[in-house]
Amino acid sequence: MPAFLTILSHWRRHPGQLATLILGLALATALWSGVQAINEEARQSYARAAGMLGANGYERLQMPGGGPVPLADYSALRRAGWQVSPVIRGELEADGETWRVMGVEPLTAPPDMLPNGGLQAGIDPGAFLGGPGQAFVADGAEIDPNGQFGLEFIPHPDIAPGLIVTDIGVAARLLDQTDPSFLILLPDQPAGLPDLASVTDLVRVEPQGGEDLSRLTDSFHLNLTAFGFLSFAVGLFIVHATIGLAFEQRRPVFRTLRAIGLPLSRLILVLLAEVTLLALLAGGLGVALGYLVAAALLPDVAGTLRNLYGAEIDGTLAFRPLWAGVGLGIALVGAWLSAAQALWQVARMPLLAPAQPRAWAIASARSTRLQAVAGVLLLAASGAAALVGTGLVMGFLCLGALLLGAALLLPGALSLALRGIGARLRGPLAEWVIADTRQQLPGLSLALMALLLALAANIGVSTMVGSFRLTFLGWLDQRLVAELYVTAADNEEAAEIRAFLAPLVDATLPIANAETRIGGQPVFVYGVVDHATYRDHWPLLETTPAVWDRVATGQVLLVNEQMARAQELSLGDGVDLAPGLSLPVGGVYSDYGNPTGQAIMSLDLLERHFAPVDQSRSAVRVDPEQRQDVIAALDAAFALPEGAVVDQQSVKQASIRVFEQTFRVTGALNILTLGVATFALLASLMTLSSMRLPQVAPLWALGQTRARLARIEVMKTLALVVLTGAVALPVGLALAWVLLAVVNVEAFGWRLPMQVFPLDWLRLLGLALLTSTLAAAYPAVGLLRTPPAHLLKVFSNER
């Protein structure tokens, strides 16, 4: 115990260093565990969705082009002996929120489509089917406080957020829809049934499974995890630097303790116990901070997942003891890893080694060379992974190797740069500044590596987001050409609207589509009429001659980039669209933000092979000046519900809102990582400042003022930050290229052109310089206030 207390007493005398260590590890743990909390919350939601969206676990029968299933088909199937259960599904607006409604027929539906095992088990048939009716919602969901739906809403833990599960009759009333959305094909069918195709034209769709959702969102969560890991790694740089310096400062104490009888093994145990204690303290704080980070980011993440993937995530965070335990474990492992090198050095430290702190510059020269070699190897591995590797994991490995390789190369690169600058400088003070900066470099290198990672990540991610944004906005301008978009109740009303609008507008183009599966994957097939709107504006990445003429005459089809990549389609490749319909690919178009495959063919062909086709939506080309007149005329003639007519600007704004929300989390993590890196710099500078007196005092004795020396200290730090920024720029651009050309293609199925934003770089460098000035100012002010007596001690034998 006395040895443990003696070791711990160091922190009582160095509270700033202790705070740095605790905060560094806490921040690292917070960012990591915060991201994990978000991922875990999402996973729980997917699991609930997978458990409750039981309809996805069964084969379905649905209309070939989508739309409700006629009751006649349902009756025909039942009469033929097929065991099917109708489901009505749709969306309901309530108090400004959108709810998904799933109405099941409780007597025929599989039991796991309802909570508590359905009517056969825990649900009271009288209450569920009779009276006002019941509906199940997620625990904690707030819906219909005024009772406008006349239903009893029952919270249930198995229901996904945003979902209402109720009887099919209630759903029909809520959604104003009488025919089922689809039929569930029960797994146990009687023997000797007639062929399905002889009974109905409905198409059979394979079970979709809740894991589809989690697979779809995997890349998003992997992205978050990568950022969390990057932040954790940056945080560990702080911990490694602080622990390393604390061990370095206490070398004489370790030697003394061993000299007065503490065995080496006991000393190592005591140091390990110290690191463990500090890690538990910091880990606890980090887990608490992580919970706050996750709670703050979760609403945006939930919005992103809802908009991008249609995945419903509860916007509130549950506290899970296992998550907290893992967070503490991560803090412990991180601290042990960070301390491993220092502990190894203590274990190997000869008892009679010099008592003074090791001269870092001398000792680190060899490790800098080794680091540089490792850095070059990692960069080569990263390049190889980018060129020949495939898959998302390989993409992230490529990113990891790039960042780690660059970080390891940094100290060597900075040392070379300083040597080059030094060769051009004249004057004793300038020579001292360069020599001193090079000597200081090993002590600061970890912090500068952390800064490099943060700056490169910032440049890389902002270049990616910026490129995405510019491309996306340009693409929206091209793609959303029509001035108005009108949604009718059904195809008949849509035809009436188009006839009504014909004399008023330049053109009314039906938006006709059908859902099918090609190559085992869901694909939306669109039918287009021959019109200049498409010829002049549709953004094509690859094309064949006279492609729109050949689309119009039904000779070729166009596919989106996602489908081309997923199914490895090139121009001219044939695509089997439906029985008896195979068309070659005539062009590939960009389709940013869409996770699924899409194809375009002539409307005639679509109607012939996918009937009945949903044509309830129309794009209207009209002089923008007359837009409001057309809307008013439509309102007067058809009394369309709210939201049925939207103008181009609204659609663009909604798309941009989704885009901004998608990257808000990334932006927040980006800023947090930069903050952690700046903190690493502050931590290192503060710790080093206590060891700087012997370097600075001789200059003071030779006639330099403390104010000037303090200014020089700040300028040296800023020079190192600028040099680090210069290294971070190419690394960040390489990172952006990997994100755009490798990770994005693997994760989302489309590739974006890379664009550069020099103003953003300058802004980032300005921010880094500002924060680094603040970080360097604190120890510089300390130097400014150092009493001369303190400086004199450097020359005294009593030191």
Place this chain on the structure above:
Amino acid sequence: MLNVTDLTKTYASTEGPVDVLRAVSLGVTGGESVALTGESGSGKSTLLHLIGGLDRPDSGEIRFFGEEITALGDAARARLRRDRVGLVFQQFNLVPSLTVSQNIALQARLARRADAGWIAELTDRLGLTGLEARYPEQLSGGQQQRVAIGRTLANRPGLILADEPTGNLDEDTGDAVLALMLELAETTGAALIMATHSQRLARRFARRIHIRRGRLEAA
């Protein structure tokens, strides 16, 4: 109490092996005070390090109260230092984050035989009363060395090994510290071996041994 026989120690250097100690033999009885003089590099510190179990000889043996210590492992040698040997260094080697009183009590507490009354008496006799709550950096060199002596004596060691303990102190302070060390060693009955290159200080010891090029000579 202490018997050193045919001790040799060689260090490697860029110019080949250097024989620091050559067949050194020495006997010290309890309560005896011995001054070990010699030029810089003559082997004084090495001999003290070997006797204190801080290093191992190439050959020869060291018997402490009859126990041969050169073959002991790290833990056993650490136990020996903790329980029976006191070390005083030129650089003081205090723990900067502990107060004066905590530094004085440190070794005795490690050995689990801290005696509060004895520590208080030592603190008083070392002239450190009133300075107990200070940290080493707040003390003068002489005061720091007195704390180091206090740390050694608080444990009532059988043998005190002092390596140039006054080397960092001015003459008056050095004299005072030495007088105190001799007095307290006599009080506790500990044997004292002190390495010094000062003949003036050595003359105050009952027995003086000179070491030249790794060999002992009677002074």
